[in-house]
Amino acid sequence: MIDPALTSDPGRPVWARNGMVASGQPLATAAGLEVLARGGNAVDAALAMAAVTSVTMPEMCGLGGDAFALVYDARTRTVTAFNGSGPAPMAATVERYRAAGHTEMPFEGWWSVAVPGAVGVYLEMHARFGSKPLEELWAPAIRYAREGFPIDARLAANIAAGAAKLAQDPAAAAVFLAAGPQPKPGTVLKNPDLARSFERVLADGAEGFYKGELARAIGDASRAAGGLLTAEDMAAFEVEVYRPLVTTYRGYRVFETAPPSQGLILLEMLNLLEGFDLAGQSPTDPDVVHLLVEIKKLAFADRNAYLGDPRFVQAPVERLLSKEYAARRRRDIDPERANNAPAGGELDGDTTSFVAVDAEGNAVSFIHSISALWGAGVMVPGTGFLMNNRAGRGFVLSEEHPNGLAPGKRTMHTLNTYLVTRIPAGDGEPGTAGGPGSGETDGGGTGDAANPARDDGELVLVGNTPGGDGQPQWNLQVLVNVLDFGMNAYRAVAAPRWTSFPGTDPINLKAPLELRLESRFPAETAAELLRRGHVLRGVGPWAAGGSAMLIRVLEDGVYEGAADPRDGGVALGL
CATH class of the missing domain: 1.10.246.130 (Gamma-glutamyltranspeptidase, large (L) subunit, C-terminal domain)
Structure with a gap:
């Protein structure tokens, strides 16, 4: 029975023979499918979806966040992993947080921010496996950011839920609260600053994002708000493959992403x-x-x-x-x-994800995030993207714990993806x-x-x-x-x-x-x-x-x- x-x-499921994509946002799925229809591969489709979700799901992911991915190469039948987990600033010490009155890591604000690693993953994946120009893949996202898109019920509800948090940051409020703290589904959201940030990444690449204009803007905004993240922290970031x-x-x-992913x-x-x-x-x-x-x-x-x-x-x-x-x-x-007090054995939110396969059998499992809903609640003026709160959400304020805060250390991540x-x-x-x-x-x-x-x-x-x-x-x-x-x-x-x-x-x-x-x-x-x-x-x-x-x-x-x-x-x- x-x-x-x-x-x-x-x-019911969907069936196809020449490629498939699935994501949590219809505009992103459509962008990925369009890439496959034009002859792009699974990585191309994933990168298009990554950009569109960064625009249409801004409370969950974006250029200020982090990312992990697995890529299956059908020709060689190999699996490659990408880690875009950014470390804590070099000034982030347990002593410094405690001196500032913190007994636990702050969940919001610039002291909760880690180096954003997602952009590094986008660009490294494209360099290794992409077949279409990144300008073509990101064109739909840039169009949605500049011309606007109608928000869905999920984003409308999340704007209402995060309105108080967003209102504390003038740049974030100007973008996401422009239609009020309780917008209706169908309201058009525009973010031309984000379109320009994507175009800046296209023009300058990873070198520009981590060592150029955007890196300096992030460092300046952090310093102006009393934060710890610096342009030097940005410049030191490297993607792991x-x-x-x-x-x-x-x-x-079964393949999975390795620590600091869980x-x-x-x-x-x-x-x-x-x-x-x-x-x-x-x-x-x-x-x-x-x-x-x-x-x-x-x-x-x-x-x-x-x-x-x-x-x-x-x-x-x-x-x-x-x-x-x-x-x-x-x-x-x-x-x-039931064991309601589990212990370690004796030894010898919030995010979006998507998947893609192409006609040749290549596949991508991808996940990216700004950590909690609306991340740290801070936006670098003029960039259109929110910063993550990965350090504040993930670290323990202890020097002895395996996941304790330390300068340049990456927190353990909830983000993971499988194949x-x-x-x-x-x-x-x-x-x-x-x-x-x-x-x-x-x-x-x-x-x-x-x-x-x-x-x-x-x-x-x-x-x-x-x-x-x-x-x-x-x-x-x-x-x-x-x-x-x-x-x-x-x-x-x-x-x-x-x-x-x-x-x-x-x-x-x-x-x-x-x-x-x-x-x-x-x-x-x-x-x-x-x-x-x-x-x-x-x-x-x-x-x-x-x-x-x-x-x-x-x-x-x-x-x-x-x-x-x-x-x-x-x-x-x-």
Whole structure:
């Protein structure tokens, strides 16, 4: 019998043969599809969507934010990762924050800002894999910024929610509150300063953004407001290009972004889950929900206990991702009782994301963000883009903690993105090598990230979701729905969703554990989870959060894609 909770939405996946894109914003999806129709590749489409979302989803991403991406090259069957995580300013010391009266990292303002790394990722991806001129790819975004676009209900609601924050910064208020603190959907939003910033990046490249006019403008605005970020901090930034983290799961390879991204959490959860048989069950069964939630708690506890910027912390990545560690860690799971005080094992928001595949089978999984909704709430005058609050949201104000603040250090990120391939026949189990600090970082065009001899297998899935600490949890649920329960792309992203809170954000870590269940879960499931000791909080039928994007590669070169119905996204194909 099919669980009615899994069939309560009339949506369906989209199928195509000549390429597909999916994003959380229709104008971005349309821009990506147009690039594919003109013969561009998946990276071209992703870069077009990155620019359009920077304009049409300004509360979530943009030139002042950060980015991570995975690129699958169909010709060489290799996967390359990009890290655009910016460090804290060199003046950002624990002592300095404490002297200023802070007992916790400030969540808003210039003292919460890290170096923005997204632009570096955009340009590095284009240099390595792009096939169309960047001027052509960014033309739709520049047009929307200069001529305006009608805001949707999501952006209208987010402007209302962030009005007080935006009102504190004159430059931000002039752009986003021009129509008042509660604009109606359909109101046209123009941001000509942002159009000029994109054009400046096109003219001057990464050198110009990080060492030229825009870098100086960012440094000047920070100094004028008493901030710590300087033009020298901007000039020191470099994108990391590397071999991503990888693990195996039931005949597949799953790739993830490495620390300071917390993609490792998803891979550790899959390693733990691999020791359990889910045959004959469904994602709404209480046994399944309980097991996945308990696995989440263990992996998140390990992340909180051990992980930080690999340049500062000797994080035990390979041990955390080993199958042996997973086997030991499974002993900490009680099948009948919730663990509401998880601890690290013994060792030997807000964002947008999108996916793209092209007719040749190349694929991109991309995620970028200014961290919290409306970032730090500060805009550099004349640029049209908001600065991130990644340092304020991510760091712990401690010199001893693995994720403690330090000058030039990158905070651990909620941002992560995944890609799945099929293990080639006769191939052995891959290791977990890769990632910054493994000796495989490729900042100059050589090394494993550029090795065409490596065969990572045929592409099976490319996906991701925004949503802070919900990302690894929701990505896990989508992957299990496809790989274990055989769902199509739409059912996988639309199935009833749960969220275990808190996750890793320092601001929330002291909150008691609770399990948020969408109301589409059967009442019997909720009752059984309560009996096992979970603290439940019911949310609306589609209110658990996230905006999952997924593209599956089927037989005969057919792509099947879907965008999460929770967030008004769109998947389109050719």
